[in-house]
Amino acid sequence: MSVGLDIGTKTIKVVELSKDAKKPALKSAGAISYTLKTSIDKMQDEKELADLAQSIRKLLKDSKISSRKISISIPESLAYTRIMKFPLLNDQEIASAVKWEAEEYIPIPVKDAIIEHKILERQEVGNPPQVIVLLVAVLRELVEKYIKILSLINLEVVGVETELMSMARSLAVPEKTVLILDIGSVSTNIAIAKNEELFFSRSIPTAGDAFTRAVAQSLGVSMEQADQYKRTYGLTEKQLEGKVGKALLPIFGAVIEDVRKTIHYYQMETKGEAPATIILTGGTSGMPGVASALTKALNTEVVIGNPFAKVEVEPEAAKNLAPYSPLYSVALGLALRGD
Ligand SMILES: Nc1ncnc2c1ncn2[C@@H]1O[C@H](COP(=O)(O)OP(=O)(O)OP(=O)(O)O)[C@@H](O)[C@H]1O
Numbered sequence: 001m002s003v004g005l006d007i008g009t010k011t012i013k014v015v016e017l018s019k020d021a022k023k024p025a026l027k028s029a030g031a032i033s034y035t036l037k038t039s040i041d042k043m044q045d046e047k048e049l050a051d052l053a054q055s056i057r058k059l060l061k062d063s064k065i066s067s068r069k070i071s072i073s074i075p076e077s078l079a080y081t082r083i084m085k086f087p088l089l090n091d092q093e094i095a096s097a098v099k100w101e102a103e104e105y106i107p108i109p110v111k112d113a114i115i116e117h118k119i120l121e122r123q124e125v126g127n128p129p130q131v132i133v134l135l136v137a138v139l140r141e142l143v144e145k146y147i148k149i150l151s152l153i154n155l156e157v158v159g160v161e162t163e164l165m166s167m168a169r170s171l172a173v174p175e176k177t178v179l180i181l182d183i184g185s186v187s188t189n190i191a192i193a194k195n196e197e198l199f200f201s202r203s204i205p206t207a208g209d210a211f212t213r214a215v216a217q218s219l220g221v222s223m224e225q226a227d228q229y230k231r232t233y234g235l236t237e238k239q240l241e242g243k244v245g246k247a248l249l250p251i252f253g254a255v256i257e258d259v260r261k262t263i264h265y266y267q268m269e270t271k272g273e274a275p276a277t278i279i280l281t282g283g284t285s286g287m288p289g290v291a292s293a294l295t296k297a298l299n300t301e302v303v304i305g306n307p308f309a310k311v312e313v314e315p316e317a318a319k320n321l322a323p324y325s326p327l328y329s330v331a332l333g334l335a336l337r338g339d
């Protein structure tokens with residue numbers, strides 16, 4: 001059994017896979033609404049930590065999760081992922097070069113960070129020949145905070161990675177370059193993955209909540225009413241004389257601009273191809289009109305990601321995939337890890 005837990009700002013999701021057969025099978029999954037009032041890096045109050053732990057305990061119980069060993073993701077906004085480039089050094093030389101140079105790439109002291117690197121590509125015939133390396137760093141203190149929260153309910157953390165590393169595993173496809181766009185409640189995460197491997201990631205603080213606020217302000221309605229409008233009409237132009245779409249468009253435009261920048265930066269840094277497909281995920285990808293507005297703006301194929309495509313789904317487990325299956329792409333990617 002293998003369990004992935006995604007503690008988002010508005011929803012907590014969990015997925016358990018059984019890995020006895022050749023293809024992993026979905027054993028159970030579940031999600032609950034739970035608003036983090038403080039982001040986990042700043043959460044100090046013992047009661048707040050305990051409340052979060054108890055909600056996780058309830059979710060795991062309701063979802064009939066059996067294993068006590070789980071993997072977790074660190075929010076992309078609290079992780080530092082960078083592309084490093086080296087001349088054609090061997091693996092060992094790269095490992096020590098990463099150690100020496102990491103400090104220049106990340107805004108946190110190396111001594112306080114957990115740092116990992118992965119060699120992505122050896123471009124031996126390029127000009128100049130180079131090795132592309134992905135550097136990922138997170139504050140050790142933050143990982144310890146997660147471990148502490150989960151230890152309150154007797155869970156053991158067996159794997160930690162960033163959200164986009166998980167999503168690259170669940171959503172990206174072999175032998176293709178894709179862009180993953182995860183629009184959540186407070187963050188939008190953007191990744192470029194090539195051959196199921198994360199090559200580039202970025203996080204911006206513009207997502208579902210910003211859309212709701214824009215509708216509330218522009219139409220002079222409450223946040224609850226705005227949330228309803230956003231979910232019902234989204235970016236479609238026809239309803240309510242297009243007022244909702246008009247309010248959402250400037251914010252959505254900012255997201256699109258960041259997607260463009262990401263593609264441009266990725267191509268400059270790695271000399272890679274532009275992504276052939278944009279894979280949409282996260283709760284806010286359910287907003288009507290998102291996919292077609294993206295296709296129109298970027299002239300690229302856009303699909304809603306199905307995180308369950310790589311696993312066997314048993315009918316009994318599928319019943320709990322409400323309310324919206326793309327919510328599970330982080331938790332599923334975590335459960336697909338090797339540990
Ligand atoms: N059908 C829908 N249309 C529009 N928005 C939706 C829909 N369903 C859910 N949402 C929005 O999706 C968000 C929750 O999505 P998700 O679970 O991906 O976020 P999160 O992981 O909790 O947040 P974050 O990743 O930003 O920390 C909420 O803002 C919610 O309003």
Ligand SMILES: [Mg+2]
Pocket residue numbers: 008009184185282
């Ligand atoms: Mg999320």
